Amino acid sequence: MxxxxxxxxxxxxxxxxxxxxxxxxxxxxxxxxxxxxxxxxxxxxxxxxxxxxxPDDTPDGSANEAPGTTTQRPGRLVAPETVAAPPPVVRQPPAPTPTPTPAPPPRPExxxxxxxxxxxxxxxxxxxxxxxxxxxxxxxxxxxxxxxxxxxxxxxxxxxxxxxxxxxxxxxxxxxxxxxxxxxxxxxxxxxxxxxxxxxxxxxxxxxxxxxxxxxxxxxxxxxxxxxxxxxxxxxxxxxxxxxxxxxxxAAAPAVAEGTVVGHRRLSWDLAVLHVAPDAPVPHRAGQYLTVEIPQRPRMWRPLSPATAPRPDGLLEFHVRAVEGGWVSRAMVAHATPGDRWRLGPPAGRLGLDPRSTREVLMVAGGTGGAPVLALCEDMARWTRPRPCTVFLGGRVPEDLTVLDRLHELAEHHPWLAVAPVCEDDPLDERSQPGTLPDAVVRGGDWSRHDILLSGSPSMIRATASALLVDGVPLDRITYDPFTD
Ligand SMILES: Cc1cc2nc3c(=O)[nH]c(=O)nc-3n(C[C@H](O)[C@H](O)[C@H](O)COP(=O)(O)OP(=O)(O)OC[C@H]3O[C@@H](n4cnc5c(N)ncnc54)[C@H](O)[C@@H]3O)c2cc1C
Known part of the structure; x- marks a missing residue:
């Protein structure tokens, strides 16, 4: 990215x-x-x-409006000349004070x-x-x-x-x-x-x-x-x-691929699973993300991580959370419809497993960050010699763990995979342990000899990486693509 x-x-x-x-x-x-x-x-x-x-007015300006922002645009201030001038106030001239000399700009080396x-x-x-x-x-x-x-x-x-x-x-x-x-x-x-x-x-x-x-x-x-x-x-x-x-x-090949939304399942008011069938399979590796553009928000490209390893039919599955005030994610969750045509940009990203390494693997994912982790586990299930892998999947409430059932299903058939769900706000949920991801991960074992992949929000990645570093994990073993730019 x-x-x-x-x-x-x-x-x-x-x-x-x-x-x-x-x-x-x-x-x-x-x-x-x-x-x-x-x-x-x-x-x-x-x-x-x-x-x-x-913001500029463009032909699609209205289509780019985030829900609820049509009347009040954040960051739009009243021009000073439109504000009535206050009545003049007669004041004594202030006592002269020494003016601080501004620091000279640093000189280039x-x-x-x-x-x-x-x-x-x-x-x-x-x-x-x-x-x-x-x-x-x-x-x-x-x-x-x-x-x-x-x-x-x-x-x-x-x-x-x-x-x-x-x-x-x-x-x-x-x-x-x-x-x-x-x-x-x-x-x-x-x-x-x-x-x-x-x-x-x-x-x-x-x-x-x-x-x-x-x-x-x-x-x-x-x-x-x-x-x-x-x-x-x-x-x-x-x-x-x-x-x-x-x-x-x-360059001769087209720069972007196109695909059709063939499935849209709303899991909650802010979460949806979408299936997109590209016109031709988009070459990518498990764990990579694609930038996508949707018809409801033209020219607003956003990265999304497929939740499945590349399939022969090319079908892509995306798990999308609508972020507060989000222009594109809200439209994907609330307004995407089967038949919509999406544009799919080039794959990118660092999340992946080094085929030369033989170390065990730890993957830590928060919320929809579980999508690339599921893709990587599905991919490893096709390997002749998969590496032992532990996945910590965290969220605030159980509904956030959108890939949990699929990971459990994989783990049932593949003994190299262990899955540890973590839930912050629902300590009574029997399937998961309570608390935050960094705490659960550090409590869960010694990871200093593992290859570690982190996926999710920047704050979750920062907190987990810091906890692991304090716990003795070398920095160069940790790989991540934070869900922001
Ligand atoms: C490598 C990568 C992979 C990603 N994969 C996925 C995925 O699989 N599923 C998915 O749902 N999203 C994913 N994202 C996030 C996604 O690309 C968008 O950033 C997100 O959906 C918000 O876009 P928006 O247009 O709705 O928000 P914007 O209109 O761009 O931003 C609205 C507000 O939300 C804040 N914001 C932006 N992104 C986030 C975020 N991720 N979390 C919390 N607040 C945010 C902004 O700071 C801003 O205040 C990924 C991001 C990256 C970088």
Missing amino acids: SAEPLSAGDPTSGPAAERTPGPSPSRRGRRLAPVRAVPPPPTTPIVRPGRHAA PARADETPEQHAARRVRQTWTEVEPQVDELADWFAALLFSLAPESRALFPARVTEPARRLLRSLVLPMSTVDRPGELRPMLEPLVREHRALGLRAEQYEALGVALIGAMRRFGRTWDEATEHAWVRAFSLAAGPMEQAVRA
Whole structure:
């Protein structure tokens, strides 16, 4: 997923074998010439501190309204000029107080004598990105507005509210840019990003506008931005986006698959199980997620994890929880109907079992995070030598454990699988133990020699990972895809 955190490591720590001299211009792909040619501040609404712009009106603007938000949009403030001015108040002039001198902005670090241009570029990208991360939403709005003024046709790729998809697109550019000093890591990262860009509908011709918009936005928000930094960003963009642009240009297969909803079963007011029959099987691995777009919420792509291992007929099962105020999940739970056509983006994600490992497996899943865990267990049931596996499946109430019956069924036929349900708010439920997932997991055994997969909300993953680390589990044994970005 494009949401992976940027590597914060020291660029000089990259494997020496991977340090390459700067490629010649012809190998770098097209360089960004017109970086200086950023147009004047865009007219597209931009969210600024204290004065939030309303979302754009688009042809499908109404379809994008979250239930209950039509009259009052969160974050929409009254323009200051529409508020009546208060009556003048006569005051004594205040006693002069010393004005604190504002701290000078930090100075960018110059290039080091012992680093290659790629190492310098990647290091500057990482440093500047760390500076702007706290303002990433404003940066994303600015980036989107610049992009739309440079390439107006790109507006149609985004929903009315651009912040979240623009943020995701930004990260998908900055992540490889921060890795241009490590070709061994960069290369495998580009393919899934290219698939993601194609699913979004980006065309090769739009990469130049992407670069200019990105650097224009960074220039606006980077506190230590200077000419050398700008050169570093241009170099990093050329090295990372050049191959992506070429791959998009060369791609022949369609970027997204389509499928038909063939089943919709509501388990409770906020939970549903959906079956989607793709027109052709979508190649993916058990544990991976797909991004999907539904007709009720055009252009609002969301990741969903299939709850079944890939099947010969390609049928996909999704377990969806409607989150409070959620635009897409509520529509999936409440309004998806058999016959709806869904668009299915490329598979991605790190959740999976390393076939070279022989260690026992611990899987911990909260709520609908059980879906990829069930898929992985179904997949392992097909292996000739499955590895002993314990699954902790947690939720607030028993209804949250949507995959529990299926896991129990598997465990009945496969002695390598043990299932431990955990319920927070229903201590009387006989099938599960009470308490929270992290407590139950730590109470349940010594996991320091297991491969561990975590799946569910970021808070559950954070709490469980922390409890396991305190309990002596090495960090590199824990794998997860948190259910957010
Ligand atoms: C790798 C991955 C796999 C996923 N798999 C599944 C799956 O199998 N089933 C499933 O139901 N969901 C899954 N999700 C979550 C899903 O993609 C959406 O994020 C979620 O449905 C909310 O989308 P929305 O448009 O309804 O909410 P939005 O309109 O995007 O957000 C509305 C509000 O809800 C909050 N929010 C967003 N996501 C969550 C969340 N997961 N939990 C709590 N609050 C949230 C937001 O911060 C915001 O305040 C997965 C996410 C990821 C990253």
